[in-house]
Amino acid sequence: MFRYITAGESHGKGLTLIIDGLPAGLTIDLRRINAELARRQEGHGRGARQKIERDQALVFSGLRFGETIGAPITLHIPNRDWQNHRRTMSTEPLPKGSTVADPMTVPRPGHADLAGWYKYGRRDLRDIWEQSSARDTAAITAAGAIARQVLAHFGVRVVSHTIRVGKAGMEDPDAVTLAQAEAIPARSKLRCTDTILEKVMESQVDRASNAGDTLGGAFQVLAGGVAPGLGRISHTGQGLDAKLTAALMAIPSVKGVEIGFGVRGILAGLSGRRFHDPITRDAGQTRFARTSNRAGGLEGGLTNGEPLRLTAYVKPISTLGKPLDSVDIASGRKKASESPRSDVCILPSAGAVGEAVVLLTLLETYLEAFGGSTIEDAVAAHDAYLARIEGQLPPAVERRRPAPTPAPSTEDPETDELPVEVRDAGQPTPASPPHSPAPEPAKTTAEDAVPLRRKVYGPIIIKR
Numbered sequence: 001m002f003r004y005i006t007a008g009e010s011h012g013k014g015l016t017l018i019i020d021g022l023p024a025g026l027t028i029d030l031r032r033i034n035a036e037l038a039r040r041q042e043g044h045g046r047g048a049r050q051k052i053e054r055d056q057a058l059v060f061s062g063l064r065f066g067e068t069i070g071a072p073i074t075l076h077i078p079n080r081d082w083q084n085h086r087r088t089m090s091t092e093p094l095p096k097g098s099t100v101a102d103p104m105t106v107p108r109p110g111h112a113d114l115a116g117w118y119k120y121g122r123r124d125l126r127d128i129w130e131q132s133s134a135r136d137t138a139a140i141t142a143a144g145a146i147a148r149q150v151l152a153h154f155g156v157r158v159v160s161h162t163i164r165v166g167k168a169g170m171e172d173p174d175a176v177t178l179a180q181a182e183a184i185p186a187r188s189k190l191r192c193t194d195t196i197l198e199k200v201m202e203s204q205v206d207r208a209s210n211a212g213d214t215l216g217g218a219f220q221v222l223a224g225g226v227a228p229g230l231g232r233i234s235h236t237g238q239g240l241d242a243k244l245t246a247a248l249m250a251i252p253s254v255k256g257v258e259i260g261f262g263v264r265g266i267l268a269g270l271s272g273r274r275f276h277d278p279i280t281r282d283a284g285q286t287r288f289a290r291t292s293n294r295a296g297g298l299e300g301g302l303t304n305g306e307p308l309r310l311t312a313y314v315k316p317i318s319t320l321g322k323p324l325d326s327v328d329i330a331s332g333r334k335k336a337s338e339s340p341r342s343d344v345c346i347l348p349s350a351g352a353v354g355e356a357v358v359l360l361t362l363l364e365t366y367l368e369a370f371g372g373s374t375i376e377d378a379v380a381a382h383d384a385y386l387a388r389i390e391g392q393l394p395p396a397v398e399r400r401r402p403a404p405t406p407a408p409s410t411e412d413p414e415t416d417e418l419p420v421e422v423r424d425a426g427q428p429t430p431a432s433p434p435h436s437p438a439p440e441p442a443k444t445t446a447e448d449a450v451p452l453r454r455k456v457y458g459p460i461i462i463k464r
Helices: 030-040 080-084 113-120 126-132 134-154 178-182 195-210 240-249 262-267 349-370 375-392
Strands: 003-007 014-020 058-061 073-078 157-165 217-224 254-259 279-281 288-290 308-314 325-327 334-336
Touching: 003 134, 014 134, 030 134, 030 349, 073 134, 113 126, 134 349, 134 375, 157 178, 157 195, 157 349, 178 217, 217 349, 240 254, 240 308, 240 349, 254 262, 308 349, 349 375
Parallel strands: none
Antiparallel strands: 003 014, 014 073, 058 073, 157 217, 217 308, 254 308, 279 288, 325 334
């Protein structure tokens, strides 16, 4: 069973990650892990701490000569800033008769300080602050970097891009393809595919910083090459859609997650005929495809062969340069909340963490589906699964009979308005919508198609 756990305080000695359940024989490149850790620290609007930390992962167990051996992997990421907090974050008992110096007693609105005080009853809110900090996402990012290297054996690619910062947002973020997001240059400060819009985003971050304020936004995570039919449908809450949204919601500051065009389509009032994705055959007649992907690659908790598209909505950072009012839990008096150094905007670093949790969730699903004590066994099971799916496909059809003319709908598919027969008296008759041509067969692109490994099985024989 694949699982992982993290430990460590924000300003403690460091972060620890343990990953269990990886197959043996995987080559793990530590340089790629450290490259992902560096990505997490980048972005326009990051705070002063990123200039202190230079995250580097140290391997304590589970690898031998760079390969997994089937045992748990232990990574450690030292905190350089611990040197500045050795007195306040000491693990040793306090001397007899002494008390904590400078306890934190004013909860910060938007943080877990007050809610954590209710739960744990700690007089020094730093105990809450340290364990609820987003610093833990460095360990999650390292775990995701390992998951990325494993999933590459199955042809899975995952990438993120920023679609909104403050009031500056993309008009049609779903038009961005996996290849376009992967092509964003490393020098990009906010990982937006629209370079002009990115400049507007940067200026908004600068204005918020000068005003002692913060900004939120949104990012998308795209996953291509994901095999169809992965996930569960027999247990409520165990579907892959539930697991992916839960993983993204667990990122600090994420307040909402959308799959495909789900939330926006509902708010736009789309009818079922416009909301769902018609099924067709691809241009080569080798697989089923969709003429659109509003479902975001997930239906009924299972992958459907289309790219996954998940949008995470991020609130503005809670720690403000000009803090909000609060109340001191020790004296009960009104007081301004704490204002330590912090970020102004965490995009696109939040996108890097989003990639990590999606990768980890997909890896859990892949290992559950294909198992194997070695990576070779898991890949062989994956290839056999894809071969079985291709064997289920009906033969290509050269000629098709014309589809029967559908009965008149009781709803206008273009306007979602009621027909004139059921309108209130006195309402004008709507103009007839123009005739919509039949959709063309979807084209298979390198990023959309799930690679079916033909070389591992023979020709398909159709019995009639």
